[in-house]
Amino acid sequence: MPAIGRRVPRREGPEKLTGRAQYLDDVAIPSCLTGVTLRSTIPYGAIRAVTFDPAFPWADFVVVTARDVPYNRVALIADDQPLLADTRVMHQMEPIALVAHRDRDQAYEALKHITVVYGPEAPVLTVDDALAATTKLFGDDNVFKDIRIERGDVDGGLAAADLVMEGEYHLPHQEHAYIENNAIAAWVDPDGTLVVTGSMQCPYYVHKALKGLFGLADRRIRVIQTATGGGFGGKEEYPNVIAGHAALLARKAGRPVKIVYDRHEDMLATTKRHPARVRHRTGVRRDGTLVAQDIDIVMDGGAYVTLSPVVLSRGALHATGPYSCPNVRLRARAVATNTPPNGAFRGFGAPQTLFAAELHMEKIAATLGIDAVELRRKNLVRKGSVLATGQVLRESIGARPVLDICVKRSDYRRTRRAHDRHNRDARQTTWKGIGLAVVHHGSGFTGRGEVMLASRASVVLGRDGTITALAASTEIGQGTTTMLAQITADALGVPVDWVDVEVPDTWKVPNSGPTVASRTCMVVGGLLQRAAVRLRDQLIELVGAVPTTRAAFVRAAQRLCGDRSAVRADEDYRKPPEVTWDEDAYHGDAYAVYSYGAAAVDLEIDRATFEVTVRKVTTAHDVGKAINPLLVEGQIIGGLVQGLGYALLEHVVYRDGVMRNAELTNYVIPTSLDVPPFDVVLVERPYSRGPWGAKGVGELPMDIPAPAVAAAIFHATGSLISKLPILPETIRAADLARS
């Protein structure tokens, strides 16, 4: 029976359901020390001295500082971030020294006996201060990346428009709040190999970082992922730093060292979603046709470059919304501030810019007095539409169907009228609103990214009939292992339980690229599909057909292998010839294909407390092909809930450049009581180059809820609130301001 399209149960489910799955903190490592981190307590300034209490028994501890790091740079895009701060600190919580000891409490005790003498300087804490560039943190202007996109004649379009609508939207930090905190262990094998294992999304990113830090040969570094308790982007790049720390301590100690952050440290020190300010100036005709979009984006990158240029890029490339407009001018900048670096978070810049684009559509519709659904329908992308970068959309465009399905299944228009009646009734204790949003999300790396990654994945057929899929793509909850097994099995023409998926271990698996960017199914799945098809064709050539019984299959495998122990099919990424991208001009096919999603959010607001209760979410997602509908629904509902949290609950408070509410007590993420039932519809507009037509799904749902919630609150209260999160006090303040 084919596995594609079936609700195949999660492969590693039984281990997870019995508590046997080994997350790093569960792994017993003999004679392992615990490593802890001394962090800066000021946002910006010089380190004048690091002194060690002479009365403390330092001989019992392993201690490292910047001087112990062979090459003190964490390799990523710009290589500007030190592994340990040496002469300056650029943000609070920046690592300065590390201590390891058998006993965790003792290790923490030791930190109290290290004194850092600072020469504090006035920090840059806002994007406006960064742009003023009075204090220079990066280059001459504090700008990590400046992107400009221009299409058509924006000034002419604005001049000719019936209405020019302006809007400014503010997006906050968001904390990943994976339930497993960051955790990495390292040791040096007797042959000198540095082994690093732990919770991570991207083993080969860690490999690259370690290579740069220690100057080791490729084979002298081995990175192995353990079971990983959630990532959402939070374990994309930051594990590079922790891996470097654990490796540094382990090399000095001559023993394994484990670093497991507690919740407070994880929230204080690791990455967050980039805050953003997005300004729109949009020209429209009276009938709602978009004629010009002028968009300005500023994202707060934090103290080091890390991934900000590419987060900004994805944000910029989604900033028009899923609409076609003949005249677009866009400028996007990511700037340096003295705050911990912001980083990858599901959606990767797009939730910020799509919030602005979609809520701006509501504003335009209300001002023109036309229906917000009709306004969207008039401008939505369709086959042949041209995006701001000149990209012509060729296929797999489900924007219109996902919107129409949501409108219909949520009974949007009738619900809206019913809510209007309810809201006019002064005796009611609540206001009700329904709002929707429709978005696109590019699958895979941006621009030439996939070409640069040059990913490889492989399928190995053993002489004993074992079939093993090899990829560095990590299982972090989304179902990678199950989905890759389904693809490999169906491409080969065998039952799914004949296929093993290798643990991501850089000694065993090729570099199939990072587990990010909604790329695993479409790109890596596509590589495995092609590799498995090559093996299938060899089997068919040899024995006429792929055997259907296990015994016959093993015999065929033996014949195919001959005197070899296994045959292996490696498959390298090949750029689709029709996809072109000019990085300098920011012109061309920003993504090979886009997925599309829409949601209608129905909510109720207490007139006395302004508390919001989301009653129902109706959603439709065009994912090309749902390889495993159970997993896809899990991605959609989980992503929508993170989006609802972003919209309504999750409030990162920064003071002096550091998070002040770094506990789950004070940083509230949705519980089972905060979220409604979800009505999920899968739409399958196949992409000709995806495996069985599949596109990306992981990030798409995160993009949708925030603008839909804001639209529903606008409907319920008449207040268009352009800043997240929309807390009860925010609604009350907007209500007071209007009356």
Next chain:
Amino acid sequence: MPPTSRVLEFTVNRTRRRYAGLPFRRLIDVLREDLRLTGTKEGCGEGECGSCTVLLDGAPVNSCLIPICQVQGRSVRTVESLGRPESLNALQQAFIDTGGAQCGICTPGMLMTATAWIEHGGSADRDAIRRCLAGNLCRCTGYQHIVDAVTKVARRGSRR
């Protein structure tokens, strides 16, 4: 004055255990470090996330908030007391069938809270189940598939 050691007795997953050590060590640490029962997970260490939920005399508690001295004479149940990978119990199987586990880190705690609900004859009412699970945070699933799993088993229980 440094705290003094105590000798305590309690049962964990029906096995009698004798503990000699500091009285204010956290139950989660005794389970994970002394007994190597690592199925119980620590997510926050402050009683917010519920990942460390175990049953104490049948009631769900956050084991990160329980000093071991409070366990004297009582019985503790952890995820290891449920079915094994090759013989999952009905609730565990339901989690697999409905997609109730993704990254799996909240799952042991979620299962223990749900186990108490099922064993105490909790109803299959979805809102009631949502209230019951509200102390267990999950960042992956959005809860719907978890509620599906518990509802499925609670419904079966009520038919018996």
